[in-house]
Amino acid sequence: MARAPCPSSLWFASRGWKPFAFQKEVWQALHDGDSGLLHASTGAGKTYAVWFAALDRFAQMPAIGTAAPPRRTSPPAPLTVLWITPMRALAADTARALQAPLDDLQINWSIGQRTGDTGSAERARQGRRLPSALITTPESLTLLLTRADAREAFAHLSMVVVDEWHELLGNKRGVQLQLALARLHLWNPQLLVWGLSATLGNLAHAQQVLMPAGRLVQGKLPKDLRIDTLLPPGLERFPWAGHLGLRMLPQVVAELDASSTALVFTNTRSQAEIWYQALLDARPDWAGLIALHHGSLSREVRDWVELALKEGRLKAVVCTSSLDLGVDFLPVERVLQIGSPKGVARLMQRAGRSGHAPGRPSRATLVPTHSLELLEAAAAQTAVAERKVEARLSPEKPLDVLVQHLVSMALAGGFFAEAMLAEVRSAWAYRELSDEEWQWALAFIRHGGHSLTAYPDYRRAEPDADGLWQVPDARLARRHRMSIGTIVSDASLAVRYWTRGGAGGSLGSVEEGFIARLRPGDVFLFAGRPLELVRVENMTVFVRRATSKKAAIPRWNGGRMPLSSELADAVLVKLDAAARDDYASAEMRLLRPLLEVQQQWSALPGESTLLAEVLKSREGWHLFLYPFAGRSVHLGLASLLAWRLARSQPLSFSIAVNDYGLELLCASPVDFAETLPAALAASDELLNEILASLNAGELARRRFREIARIAGLVFTGYPGAPKSTRQLQASSGLFFDVFQQHDPGNLLLSQAQQEVLRQELDVQRLQQTLQRLQALQLDIRPIKRATPFAFPLLVERFRESLSSEKLAERIKRMVADLEKAAGPGGYQTDAPGFAIDDERPMPRKRTPRQGKDGKPRPPKHRPQKKTL
Template sequence: MPCPDYAKRWFAARAWKPFPFQRAVWRALSRGQSGLLHASTGAGKTYALWFGALNAWAKPRPAASDKRRPAMAPLTVLWITPMRALAADTLRALQVPVDELDLGWSLGLRTGDTNSAERARQTRRLPTVLVTTPESLCLMLAREQAQVELASLRLVVVDEWHELLGNKRGVQVQLALARLRRWQPQLITWGISATLGNLDHAQQALMPEGIRVQGANDKTLKVDTLLPASVERFPWAGHLGLRMLEAVVEQVEASHSCLLFTNTRAQSETWYQALLQARPDWAGLIALHHGSLAREVREWVELALKQGQLKAVVCTSSLDLGVDFLPVERVLQIGSAKGVARLIQRAGRSGHAPGRPSRVTLVPTHSLELVEAAAAEQAVAARRIEPRVSPQQPLDVLVQHLVTLALGGGFRPDDALAEVRGAWAYATLGEGAWQWALAFIRHGGLSLLAYPDYRRVEPDEHGVWRVPDARLGRRHRLNIGTIVSDAALNVKFWSKGGGGKSLGSIEEGFIARLRPGELFLFGGRTLELVRVEQMTAYVKRSSGKKPAVPRWNGGRMPLSNELAEAVVEQFEAAARGDYHSAPLRAAKPLLQVQQAWSALPGRNRLLLEQLKSREGWHLFLYPFAGRLVHVGLASLLAWRLSQRAPASFSMSVNDYGLELLSPSAVNWQAALDGGLLSPANLVHDVLASLNAGELAQRRFREIARIAGLVFAGYPGAQKSTRQVQASSSLFFQVFRQYDTGNLLLSQAEHEVLSQELDVVRLAHTLEHIHGGALDLRVIGRPTPLAFPLLVERMRESLSSEKLADRIARMVGDLERAAGPAA
């Protein structure tokens, strides 16, 4: 089949040749087929869908008449992206062919960053193509005339579907698509994805039926590691790898442009400041990018990157996705990426074009990450990519969606049930849960019948369920979304006349710990807190020393299963004397001490170490199952031990293992022989071992916000985190006492098990241990694997200065005991 006209003209002008997968998508769209496009980052996926849409529906720009603007085509394409930065850049990429081909399509952007004037224009007339986010799409569906406004829609593209699939935002997208398909049964849906390990599920969750197009996956990915000049044999996490600063500066100097990815916003602030201090001449040539910075700052950085004006940007996951930065030559990953898919995604930010190789350099922040780096190199080469699974039947998302439907023209329950079951997450939704959801939005459930604010939806005389109260409708629109975090304060420069420049937002919990006059690091600047007023933190510049670094929530990502398995394989190779990669060879001094004092872990053998110290009796285990699983496992083991004999335990965890410490004697071998690690009665014992009520109550805060029980306040008058938490806690206690059948309570317990404790992975870990061998070693002093766990525990009780002194003394003693490195 010949190349379609618009694509042929535009590609020919650039001397480009379409890839076979792009042609396949164009053919599928011309036949009205839906599908999932999966290809490596930078392979040309956007052009595959975009030119398919242009060829199918675009017409030349109509001639202007009477000096009036020509009328553009009505809304035809919705392009959904998971991030604001990606949305803005996608719009720029889509606009270029439309302008150059002089087509009669208008393009617009609708995200949380869209200003009120642009929103008003879109209210009068939607553009032909609207690039938006899941939250903004749901806001559109909550408009009374939504069905009429979206009547001309032909195609929905869900970009970076792998980023949405595994969370509640993906469920939001499923429900929104079910609504759009009910209005437009012939609606075409396409997902765009890279770095996914379970494509069948990804496709089923997005569309009831469709084709799959596999794009080019032969992109060259180079993963290497920046090796330290010397290796700590007793490493500890927490110093953010700044001892590698000089080597990182050399890498940045040698490249034309690069991205330095960190895993947390706090880490990005610290590294940006360190780079500026090391190279003051780079001021204006390096920049900082993370989600809490003001929109204007983020947009400036994105555009400057695209135009090749910046030498380096220190960033977080805010620049993980799809943004097209052709000039970026290198990517450096500070610390472990914690997952294979994330590392591949970030690597793809360099050489982000078809045929160009991508390169990512790992920068270990402590010596054990050298082993992890060797594992990452191997896992990326083998494309051992993590699967992502959609949540099933989150009822908080469902009740929010039902109120949205009631605002967006209303719904009839029987029709709405069939529609909701069209979303994969609710395909098996039972009648009982459905009736509970209807009752909940109608009067808040059994315990809230007397309160008008929870009578959000009522059937009218025709049996159509609507929101009768305009005030409740406004509250709902302000509450739409599933991203729930601590209340954020605006950060502004202090100005006597008011109106100081906005720098971004920061979590209330951090600012609450500061007093006026204290310093903190934000946006690459050292700032002094002047005052806090009406959810705004007013600041001024400062040249003082030792500023605090903000700690945003979500900073600790657990090690993925695939990468953890690859790490254990590296330990097994080292045990055989096979130091096959540069990072593993660099870690050899550490591994030799571990092997001499204890043993190296293995895939079918759980390494345990017991130690008697002045603190008491220690047990170290190394299941390599990730931090979340180890939290549950540590609590489970401590509880099981205490059931046999009264005892108290201190615990610490990291991604590799866990420590139990008892001040009284424990016969660890007898405990292990007595079924301490048995997978039997797992869920019962886990719930009993933890303060399950407190965990469920904490999880319920998020659920209450999404379900609309708790209102965070109007713009400019937001409630504080303490107020929101108090409100959700009150609901939790009321439901437990007077409405025990409230399904949001059982959802909270389910999410604790599945998300906070990852009980499925915990069960798999215990079954794996049960089927293997236990290798209990008695050690005379902390090994290289045990030492980081000791530090984790001490961190909770010591200030940073005292902790550093204590660690220095301990490391000195251990190094002397280990003797000179080979």
């Protein structure tokens, strides 16, 4: 039976809008008391679908057909809706979107925000009374749950909305949220939970993790998603990552000039800094019309950029993933993506930042930074058209998150072990938590495990005579509250201007590891301007404006994203078509000279063949293999192959990997054609072989740093006095050694090893890749010189041992020799120099080594070797 018109429909009608079918379906679902997952394209209207459903069900709406009543002077409704957002930047924009209907309909609800950016005065007000709808992050929600009066504060909570669920699903922040929701469900079993997502390839899993039962609503709207490529005038037939980048600057400037407002996405903050400065250098008249946005800039700068973009006062913003999600920038006409997005979901998400409204087309233009990214661009267009979106899986049983949560709940009035176990197991990630693992977790928060029993700092919670677990030490309680969360990064230093009176204005933050390499007087690029380092004091970097154009580029962690399986599969389809002389798209036609040289000198990889190239050079014996499985998998596969090949005789290998393939180089003779088939064979001992082939202990030690900080073993310091990265590394390393020697059964050690296998090496995908390779025809091709596909792997290896200038010289000579061998047909340009868009900091200028004739001598190359 159809429902009568509701105030939500009337509000839509007053704006000339007509609710979509999926919005009405969500309204009906909440009216029926159902939870669910709403999956719809970006800008389709997901926010108002769930917000009006909440208002219709829980708020006192004005009577239909009557004027809205005057706003009452009574206090607003208590906390009724929690709105979880994965990013602080989304909170303010979401608050504005939710406030508009309240004002128009004069609903007596209040909207509040609780994130890391919330000021102390607002926190104090919320401490006295929470707003009717609170927009917060997983970390801030957990912090709220540690309040002694948390149950009373959340007594009227009726609904939780998890925005951008796909961004939380696959990481520990999502697990932290699962545990928080388990606590809220305990207090209110009738609590409604709705997830919102735009790009998910595994909806059933996403829904199951968020809520055991509920509706799946899909907003299948005819969204016009246009993906195209900004084609260069021509391409070198021997590409290398980073060489093309800024050569596309004139075309990018022309595209921005023809657009009213655009977002220019980059994959790293370093790249964003470079492109912003390059655009300003190319068009000085755009000063004040273009801006820079990434997570290391100060909140004030980011807020200004977001507001100016929303009001249409900016022509372009160069940004990173900091603007990937949810923020509604209606003026944005188009998106440019510098470099490959490396994933279908990421490309669709970023494309959706343009035309962010129902019925408006979204357009993303790919800007290749090297020749082979044209191949990825062509494949990405096909994958987007076919909606081949990557799946995201929730982590299972991360014990560092569990022990942090147990201490948090011990602060919130305490818990009884048996009841808490049932609560924890109700979270999807811990549904199979064993009794032994549970007892270990309790022992860990009680005395730090077997090896830390004598230290009072690790007695963070303990049961009283009645079995109620609580935190007995107020000092430890304060420390824990400051450490809640699962986002772990290197220590950051504030960047401020130096003035005669002391500290000046704030610019943001930069990682300590980068600044440690600089000396006073050195220049680096940050916040879109060259800055001279004055001094470092009290975790603050003091700088002044510099006139030098040659500057180091800060490099933040998390730079290189691996190619997704879906995009890699689409690339192989394009290569198969090229092997059949099918060059249907403009991107593939431009790539034709490169691919034809690859075919003439070797062959093209494909869906049914595994291409292996064998080369003998002055450096030794090379193997180039092209599984197209992504950088992480290729690292594990290269190490595994090297280990297997070295079992029969002692061999040393140099290894290089990229998203397309891998290189093994051995100074000793190796018959790769004879030994490779056996090295690629399947094995029942694959896991043990992977651990044996890698320095697994060092990888696990590095991963343990994050686990130790989340689990509370390492305290990061007090506000204004954080510990340095070196101190944190030393502390976590000491714990790692102590556990290995005195507590080898510590489950955090095994978690570190599992995370190395699952996240850094992607062992599941590695195993699937090996199985896939077994079904392929191995095509071993002897080659006389590096092919277009092999050349980028050579450059990757050279990067490890050569400075920027020496690398440029060597590449220049190699490209000239290869182009000469390939004959006419290549794109003739100036000899490629080492472009400034390489992510590494530029080294100090060194005096060239001189030969007897007074001319500079060629650089020595000492390849980095891996002895097995």
